[in-house]
Amino acid sequence: xxxxxxxxxxEHFKLxxxxxxxxAFILVQNYRECNALYAGLALGAxxxxxxxxxxxxxxxxxxxxxxxxxxxxxxxxxxxxxxxRHRDLWAFLIHRPLSRTKIFAAKMIAGLGLYALGAxxxxxGFIVMTWMPGHIAAPFEWTMTLPVLSxxxxxxxxxxxxxxxxxxxxxxxxxRGLGLGAALIIxxxxxxxxxxxxxxxxxxxxxxxxxxxxxxxxxxxxYYAGQPTSGRRALVGSLVLGSLVVVGLAVxxxxxxxxxxxxxxSRYQIxxxxxxxxxxxxxxxxxKSRSSMARRCWIRRPAxx
Amino acid sequence: xxxxFTISTGSKVAIYKQITDxxxxxxxxxxxxxxxxxPSVRALAEELVVNPNxxxxxxxxxxxxxxxxxxxGRGVFIVQKRKVYTAEEAWRRLEPLxxxxxxxxxxLDFTPQELKVAFxxxxxxxxQAKGGSPDHE
Amino acid sequence: MNEQPVxxxxxxTRYFGGKPAVEGLxxxxxxxxxxxxxxxxxSGKTTTIRMLLGLMQPTRGGGTILGHNICALPTAARARIxxxxxxxxxxxxxxxxxxxxxxxxxxxxxxxKVFRGVVGHFHLRMTARVKDLSRGERAGLCxxxxxxxxxxxxxxxxxxxxxxxxxxxxxxxxxxxxxxRSDRTIFFSSHQLADVERVxxxxxILDHSVLRACCPLExxxxxxxQVRLRFPGAPPPxxxxxxxxxxxxxxxxxxxxxxxxNGATETALRALAPEQLELVPLSLEDAFISYLGDRGxxxxxxSETEAEL
Numbered sequence: 167x168x169x170x171x172x173x174x175x176x177e178h179f180k181l182x183x184x185x186x187x188x189x190a191f192i193l194v195q196n197y198r199e200c201n202a203l204y205a206g207l208a209l210g211a212x213x214x215x216x217x218x219x220x221x222x223x224x225x226x227x228x229x230x231x232x233x234x235x236x237x238x239x240x241x242x243x244x245x246x247x248x249x250x251r252h253r254d255l256w257a258f259l260i261h262r263p264l265s266r267t268k269i270f271a272a273k274m275i276a277g278l279g280l281y282a283l284g285a286x287x288x289x290x291g292f293i294v295m296t297w298m299p300g301h302i303a304a305p306f307e308w309t310m311t312l313p314v315l316s317x318x319x320x321x322x323x324x325x326x327x328x329x330x331x332x333x334x335x336x337x338x339x340x341x342r343g344l345g346l347g348a349a350l351i352i353x354x355x356x357x358x359x360x361x362x363x364x365x366x367x368x369x370x371x372x373x374x375x376x377x378x379x380x381x382x383x384x385x386x387x388x389y390y391a392g393q394p395t396s397g398r399r400a401l402v403g404s405l406v407l408g409s410l411v412v413v414g415l416a417v418x419x420x421x422x423x424x425x426x427x428x429x430x431x432s433r434y435q436i437x438x439x440x441x442x443x444x445x446x447x448x449x450x451x452x453x454k455s456r457s458s459m460a461r462r463c464w465i466r467r468p469a470x471x
Numbered sequence: 472x473x474x475x476f477t478i479s480t481g482s483k484v485a486i487y488k489q490i491t492d493x494x495x496x497x498x499x500x501x502x503x504x505x506x507x508x509x510p511s512v513r514a515l516a517e518e519l520v521v522n523p524n525x526x527x528x529x530x531x532x533x534x535x536x537x538x539x540x541x542x543x544g545r546g547v548f549i550v551q552k553r554k555v556y557t558a559e560e561a562w563r564r565l566e567p568l569x570x571x572x573x574x575x576x577x578x579l580d581f582t583p584q585e586l587k588v589a590f591x592x593x594x595x596x597x598x599q600a601k602g603g604s605p606d607h608e
Numbered sequence: 609m610n611e612q613p614v615x616x617x618x619x620x621t622r623y624f625g626g627k628p629a630v631e632g633l634x635x636x637x638x639x640x641x642x643x644x645x646x647x648x649x650x651s652g653k654t655t656t657i658r659m660l661l662g663l664m665q666p667t668r669g670g671g672t673i674l675g676h677n678i679c680a681l682p683t684a685a686r687a688r689i690x691x692x693x694x695x696x697x698x699x700x701x702x703x704x705x706x707x708x709x710x711x712x713x714x715x716x717x718x719x720x721k722v723f724r725g726v727v728g729h730f731h732l733r734m735t736a737r738v739k740d741l742s743r744g745e746r747a748g749l750c751x752x753x754x755x756x757x758x759x760x761x762x763x764x765x766x767x768x769x770x771x772x773x774x775x776x777x778x779x780x781x782x783x784x785x786x787x788x789r790s791d792r793t794i795f796f797s798s799h800q801l802a803d804v805e806r807v808x809x810x811x812x813i814l815d816h817s818v819l820r821a822c823c824p825l826e827x828x829x830x831x832x833x834q835v836r837l838r839f840p841g842a843p844p845p846x847x848x849x850x851x852x853x854x855x856x857x858x859x860x861x862x863x864x865x866x867x868x869x870n871g872a873t874e875t876a877l878r879a880l881a882p883e884q885l886e887l888v889p890l891s892l893e894d895a896f897i898s899y900l901g902d903r904g905x906x907x908x909x910x911s912e913t914e915a916e917l
Binding site: 480481482483484485486513516517520521522523524528 | 777893
C-alpha cells in the first residue's frame with residue numbers, strides 16, 4: 167500500500183504545490199489589505215471597520231479561505247479519480263493483489279495529506295504571522311482561528327465530494343455533481359453554526375457520509391449496483407442532501423420570478439418607550455401606518471421623508 | 472545438414488499438415504535421409520512460432536505412418552518406412568488420387584498417350600531425385 | 609485426467625441498457641491450453657473478460673476463475689492472474705524502470721529476469737518515459753509487467769491490436785515461449801486469425817453476444833467444409849441442407865459452405881445430379897468468415913462441444 171501512496175503523492179504533488187502557492191498569494195493579499203487599512207487610519211481615512219482590524223476574522227479572509235478550501239479539496243479529489251478514469255488504466259490499478267478498500271485508502275491518505283499540507287501550510291503561516299507580536303495591532307486569541315479552521319476542515323468533505331463526482335457512472339452530469347451540493351450544504355451549515363463543536367459535528371457527519379459514498383462507488387467502479395450496502399445508503403444520503411441545493415435554487419428562482427405584489431410581509435418593531443408597532447412591507451397606502459399591538463391608537467404620519 | 476521448414480498461415484492446408492507434407496517431400500526427394508535427426512517439438516515450435524501441440528500432432532502423424540521415430544533421450548529421427556498398410560489399403564489410398572488426376576486430364580482434353588508420356592516424365596524426375604532407391608516392395 | 613477448467617462460466621449475461629452485450633455464455637477453458645476468443649467487433653469479448661476479472665458485474669449468471677467465484681475474487685487470486693488490457697494504458701509520467709519497480713512491490717513472486725528479458729526483447733530503454741513510447745513498445749512493457757509475476761493464467765485482450773508486424777511477432781513468440789510450462793493457461797481475444805492459427809489450441813467464437821462455437825481449433829477447421837458442385841447448365845434449386853452456412857451460385861456451379869458434412873449431406877447433394885462434386889479445403893479465414901458472415905440462403909446456429917463428432 168505504501169507504494170501506491172507514494173505513487174499518488176508523486177502524481178499529484180505538482181497540483182498541491184500550485185494550490186499552496188495560490189492560497190499563500192491570496193492570504194498575503196489579505197494581510198496587505200489589513201496593513202493598508204491601518205496605514206489609512208493613520209492618515210485619517212474614513213473606511214475604518216472594526217471587523218477588519220484582525221485579519222484572521224475579516225470577511226475577506228474567511229470567505230477566501232472557505233472558497234479556496236472547498237475548490238482545492240474538490241479538485242484534488244476529482245483529479246485523483248479522473249486521471250485514472252480510462253477503463254484500461256482503471257483495470258491496471260484495480261487488478262492487483264490488494265483489496266479495493268486498501269487501494270481507496272491509499273488514494274485517500276495521499277490526497278488528504280496533499281490537501282492538508284497544500285491548504286494548511288499557508289494558513290498556518292498566516293496564523294503565525296498574526297500571532298507573533300509586532301505585526302498586527304489587534305488582540306489575538308486562539309479562538310479567533312476557529313472560523314478559518316472550520317473552513318479548512320470542510321475541505322476534507324469537499325475532497326470526498328470531488329471524488330464522488332468523478333467516480334459515479336451517471337450520464338447526467340448534474341446528478342454526478344449532487345455530491346458537491348451535499349458538501350455545499352455542510353459548508354453553509356457550519357458557517358452558521360454558533361459554536362465550533364457544532365461545526366465540527368457537521369464536518370464529521372458530512373465527511374462520514376460522503377466518504378462512505380465515495381468508498382462504495384470506488385468498490386463498484388462507479389456503478390450503483392455492485393456496491394456494499396453502507397455505500398449505497400451513504401450515496402443516497404449525499405444525493406438527498408445535494409438535491410436540497412437544487413430545491414433551494416428552485417425556490418430562489420421562483421421567488422425572483424413571482425411578482426412582488428403577490429405577497430406582503432410585515433415586521434414588528436419596538437420603540438424606546440415600549441410601544442410595539444407593526445410595519446408592513448410594502449408600505450400600505452404609500453404612508454407608513456403603525457398599529458399598536460393593543461390596537462388602541464392609530465397614529466398617521468404625514469406623507470414624506 | 473539442417474532441413475528448413477517453412478509454414479504459412481492463411482493457407483487452405485492446416486499447419487500440421489504442411490509440416491508432414493514437407494517431411495514426406497523431403498524424404499521423397501532425398502533432402503532427408505534415413506537416420507537424419509529432426510528438431511525437437513519444442514525447438515521447432517519456437518523456431519516456427521507455432522503452438523508445440525501442432526508440431527506434436529505432425530510428429531505423431533508421421534510416427535503413426537512409420538516415417539519417423541522418437542528415441543528416448545536422443546531426439547526424433549527418420550527411420551525406414553515400415554510397411555504399415557496392407558496392399559489393399561495402400562491401393563485404396565492411391566486409387567482416388569489416380570482417378571482425380573486422370574479425370575482432370577480428360578477434362579483438359581489430354582489424350583491417353585499424352586498422359587502416359589507426362590506420367591513417365593514425372594516418374595523419372597522423382598526416382599532421379601531420390602537417388603534411385605524405391606521403398607515400395 | 610480431467611482437471612477442473614481454469615475458467616468456467618454459467619449463463620454469463622450482461623446488458624447495457626436494454627441491449628445485451630453478452631448473453632448466456634457457457635465457456636470452459638482447460639488448464640494448460642492456449643485458448644483464443646474470437647468474434648467480430650462489438651460482439652462482447654472485452655465485456656466477457658471484464659466480467660471474468662470482477663471489473664464488471666454480470667446482469668445474470670456467473671462463473672469461476674481459478675476455482676473462485678468471479679463476483680467475489682479474493683486478492684490472493686489476482687496475484688495468479690495476469691491481465692493485459694487492450695489499450696496498453698500505463699501512467700505516462702513513469703519511466704520503464706519505475707513501472708517495473710512500482711509493479712514489483714505488489715507481487716511476492718516477481719521475477720526481475722523475466723521483466724528485463726521481455727523489455728530487452730522489445731528493445732526498450734530503462735529510462736524511456738511511457739508517454740514517449742510507441743504503441744508497440746508500450747505493448748512490450750505491459751507484457752513484461754504482466755509476465756514478470758509468473759501468473760498461472762494469462763488473459764490478453766486483443767494483444768496485437770494496432771501493433772506493427774515486428775512487435776506482433778515478438779508478442780506471439782512470447783506466447784509460444786510461455787507454453788514451456790504446462791501449468792500455464794493463456795486466454796486471449798483476437799482478430800488476427802494468422803496468430804490464432806499459429807498458437808491456439810482451442811477457440812471460442814462469439815457472434816452478436818451469443819456463443820457460436822467452443823472447440824479445439826482442428827475440430828472447427830475440419831467441421832467447416834466447402835463443397836463445389838458443377839452442373840452442365842444452371843444449378844437447380846437447393847433442398848434443405850442441415851448445417852448450410854453459405855451458398856454461392858455461379859454459371860454452372862454451386863458452391864456451398866456447410867458444417868458437419870457427412871454421408872446424409874452428400875446423398876442429398878448427389879440427388880441433384882451434379883456433373884462433379886468435390887470438397888474444397890478452406891483457409892481458417894474463409895471458414896471463419898463464412899461461419900460468421902451474413903447468411904446466404906439459410907440462418908444456422910451451431911453449438912459444438914469439445915468431443916469429436
